[in-house]
Every structure is written in structure tokens, then in C-alpha cells.
Amino acid sequence: MSNRVGICGLGTVGSGLFNLFATNLAEIARKTEQVPRLVQVGCRRDHPDCDLSSVAVTRDIFDVARNPDVDILVELIGGTDTARELVLEALANGKHVVTANKALIALHGDELFRVAEQQGLAIRYEAAIAGGIPIVKAIREGLAGNRIDWIAGIINGTSNFILSQMSEPGSNLAFADVLREAQDLGYAEADPTFDVEGIDAAHKLTILASIGLGVPLQFESMYTEGIAGITAADIRFAAELGYTIKHLGIARRSGDAVELRVHPTFVARDQMLAQVNGVMNAVMVGSDAAGQTMYYGAGAGAGPTASAVMADILDICRTDTSVPNAGYVDIRSADVLPISGIRSSYYLRLEVVDKPGVMADVSSILGNHEVSIEALIQKDSRRSDAQIVIITDEVRESAMNECIAELEASAEVLNPVTRIRVASF
Numbered sequence: 492m493s494n495r496v497g498i499c500g501l502g503t504v505g506s507g508l509f510n511l512f513a514t515n516l517a518e519i520a521r522k523t524e525q526v527p528r529l530v531q532v533g534c535r536r537d538h539p540d541c542d543l544s545s546v547a548v549t550r551d552i553f554d555v556a557r558n559p560d561v562d563i564l565v566e567l568i569g570g571t572d573t574a575r576e577l578v579l580e581a582l583a584n585g586k587h588v589v590t591a592n593k594a595l596i597a598l599h600g601d602e603l604f605r606v607a608e609q610q611g612l613a614i615r616y617e618a619a620i621a622g623g624i625p626i627v628k629a630i631r632e633g634l635a636g637n638r639i640d641w642i643a644g645i646i647n648g649t650s651n652f653i654l655s656q657m658s659e660p661g662s663n664l665a666f667a668d669v670l671r672e673a674q675d676l677g678y679a680e681a682d683p684t685f686d687v688e689g690i691d692a693a694h695k696l697t698i699l700a701s702i703g704l705g706v707p708l709q710f711e712s713m714y715t716e717g718i719a720g721i722t723a724a725d726i727r728f729a730a731e732l733g734y735t736i737k738h739l740g741i742a743r744r745s746g747d748a749v750e751l752r753v754h755p756t757f758v759a760r761d762q763m764l765a766q767v768n769g770v771m772n773a774v775m776v777g778s779d780a781a782g783q784t785m786y787y788g789a790g791a792g793a794g795p796t797a798s799a800v801m802a803d804i805l806d807i808c809r810t811d812t813s814v815p816n817a818g819y820v821d822i823r824s825a826d827v828l829p830i831s832g833i834r835s836s837y838y839l840r841l842e843v844v845d846k847p848g849v850m851a852d853v854s855s856i857l858g859n860h861e862v863s864i865e866a867l868i869q870k871d872s873r874r875s876d877a878q879i880v881i882i883t884d885e886v887r888e889s890a891m892n893e894c895i896a897e898l899e900a901s902a903e904v905l906n907p908v909t910r911i912r913v914a915s916f
Contacts, residue, residue, distance in 0.1 A: 623795025
């Protein structure tokens with residue numbers, strides 16, 4: 492059996508994994524007959540929290556990929572180009588691979604799975620999605636007997652922290668203010684683009700959709716929208732209407748096609764996802780037999796992510812390749828429905844001229860596009876303008892686009908219309 496492990500990368504996650512080997516082997520041995528042995532670490536520099544005196548260390552990570560005494564290579568270096576070369580080298584040298592690299596799997600997973608399959612090797616990536624939440628194992632094993640119809644998740648802790656802070660009662664904080672707080676606390680990078688624009692969540696959703704819906708990895712077809720445009724006013728109106736705003740990744744079957752989208756979403760306050768705050772992550776899965784299930788936990792950090800990496804290592808130690816590589820075996824081709832083709836309810840916020848008859852004109856435009864109003868708030872700003880807030884019934888996005896274009900062309904609508912989709916699970 493394969494149980495000799497080499498770690499490549501000794502950053503936050505790599506150091507966390509190293510220390511799991513140092514502290515938890517007795518607990519691991521209690522649960523499994525195949526105890527992994529850490530035999531080599533590849534890192535550019537030592538980590539102050541890790542005592543490397545009892546393990547072979549190399550500054551060239553490719554030494555680990557070529558080492559005949561390593562059975563399982565753990566890729567924790569991040570990035571995609573070098574990581575892809577490292578994984579391909581490891582596979583060429585007969586090694587199983589465990590990775591926490593969501594971008595690597597989302598962008599190059601189909602190629603890597605194909606090579607691994609040809610070599611009779613396993614690639615595992617539980618830690619690439621939602622940190623310590625065992626969502627890959629839950630979908631592949633716990634829900635293996637189900638047809639999964641949709642997956643919706645809060646899968647980026649930075650964005651969730653920002654929206655949670657903006658939603659605190661009485662906060663009235665702007666996005667930029669909370670982003671600075673998140674950066675000060677270490678939750679957001681100096682360049683937060685990957686998190687707040689939804690790219691990180693899109694990488695993770697690409698993988699979840701492939702596992703759960705059985706479709707190829709299709710990151711390039713993902714619709715992605717960030718949270719920078721969410722205002723304190725939107726947060727207040729959401730609360731008044733009985734919702735909270737979350738940055739969701741949603742994968743859903745739609746006939747013979749699939750929806751793949753990441754965007755801000757109104758979530759009803761009585762939904763479980765609405766209760767997930769701070770940097771925590773959660774994934775809801777809708778399936779035919781089990782119904783709705785939700786998986787909650789820490790989405791990042793040394794301990795939670797290292798826990799998921801260790802679980803993958805133990806899976807390989809126990810089974811080698813008896814479990815196929817999720818995301819490659821039994822996938823089916825499926826078109827991705829363009830965002831214009833989805834159906835949703837919508838939150839619309841309009842700044843309009845404050846004069847009689849404006850609401851009637853807005854209602855007429857909505858009616859022309861067969862958009863029905865489910866809820867309405869009209870606020871007088873006591874200046875020359877007013878705000879109209881609407882929750883619509885479900886309508887196709889293409890029709891909503893046409894409706895918004897006509898609204899914005901009206902002389903009575905002063906600024907671009909704010910549009911946020913409303914979740915329906």
C-alpha cells in the first residue's frame with residue numbers, strides 16, 4: 492500500500508499539515524491500519540513553526556516528484572503553471588497526488604485526471620473546496636445514491652465576512668470600509684480581486700459542479716459577478732424585505748444544460764444559508780432522495796485545510812485507486828446555460844424623479860415585459876428624487892435585461908438600476 496508522503500510547499504497549509512503529522516499520528520493510527528509516513532519536504536525556506544530535523548528537506552520541489560521513496564506527493568505551492576508541471580512530473584513518476592489548489596483543478600483538472608487515469612493513479616482535492624468541510628466526500632460517497640439537482644454555496648470567506656459586517660444591525664458601513672477591515676484582519680489580500688470579484692468562488696464551484704452534476708470542468712463558461720457594487724442601502728432594503736445578501740456560487744440542472752454562476756444573491760432570512768456569517772463557509776445540496784442537506788465549517792486556515800489534505804492522504808493509504816478520480820470518470824457533456832437564459836426573481840432599486848405618476852410609469856414598463864411585482868417599497872428622499880425598491884416574480888433574465896434597459900432609458904430614472912438576483916431553493 493502507498494503511505495510514504497512528500498509535501499511540496501511549507502506555507503500556511505503545508506506547515507499545518509506537517510504539524511498534523513507531528514502531533515496526530517497516534518489518533519490516525521487508531522482509525523486506520525495504513526499510517527502515512529512523512530519522508531520528504533520540498534520548500535524554498537523553512538517554516539518557524541515546523542521542526543524539520545527528522546525529515547529530508549529539499550529546496551527543489553521537483554526532487555519530491557522524482558524521489559522513488561515517495562508514494563504520495565502533496566502539492567501545496569499554489570499557482571497553476573509550476574503546480575501543473577509538478578503534478579504531471581509526479582504522475583509520470585508513479586505517484587498519487589493530493590492538492591489544495593482549486594485553480595489548478597478548475598483550469599487543468601480534466602488533463603490531470605486523464606493522465607492519472609491512464610497511469611492508474613489517484614488525484615484527491617478535498618481541501619480545494621471550502622477548507623475543512625468534507626464536501627467532496629459528502630457528494631461522492633454520502634450522496635452517491637442521489638441525483639443531485641443543484642448546489643449552492645458560500646464558498647469564499649472574505650466576501651462572506653464583508654457582507655456579514657455590512658449587514659450588522661445599525662452598521663451602515665460601505666463596502667470599501669469593510670474591505671479595509673478585512674485586510675487589516677488578514678482575511679483579505681492586499682489585492683482582493685480573486686475574492687471580492689468571485690474568481691476564487693468560481694474555481695471552487697467549477698469543481699463542485701463537475702463532481703455533483705457529472706459535467707466537465709468548465710471554468711471558462713462560469714458567469715461571475717463580484718460584491719463591490721453592494722451598498723449599505725441594498726443591505727438595509729434586504730433586511731426590510733426579509734432577506735440577507737450573500738455571495739453565492741450556484742450550479743443547477745436546467746433541462747439538458749447546467750447553470751454555473753457566482754453573484755450576490757438575496758437569500759430569505761429563514762434559509763439556512765442566511766445564517767452563515769463571518770469567514771465561515773457552507774454548501775447546500777439539493778438531491779432527489781436526501782432532499783436538502785447543508786455542510787458548514789471553516790473554509791480556510793492552516794488547521795481546517797490541513798485536516799482535509801490529511802483525509803485525502805488517508806483515503807489513498809487505505810484504498811490506493813479503488814475510488815475513481817471524481818471529475819473525470821463518468822462525466823457527460825453538457826452545455827452551460829448563458830446567464831441570459833436563467834430564470835430568477837429579482838431585487839431592483841431605482842432612483843427616480845420625485846413627482847406624481849412615476850410609479851405608474853415604472854409599473855407600465857414592468858408590465859410591458861411581463862414582469863410581476865411581488866413586493867414594493869417606495870421611499871421619499873426629501874430631495875428631488877425618490878427610491879423605488881421592487882422584488883419581482885420569477886422571469887427570464889433576458890426579459891429582465893430588456894426591462895432594465897427601458898427603465899434606464901426613461902427620463903424619470905436618474906441612475907443605473909441596481910439588480911440583484913433572488914435565491915430560490
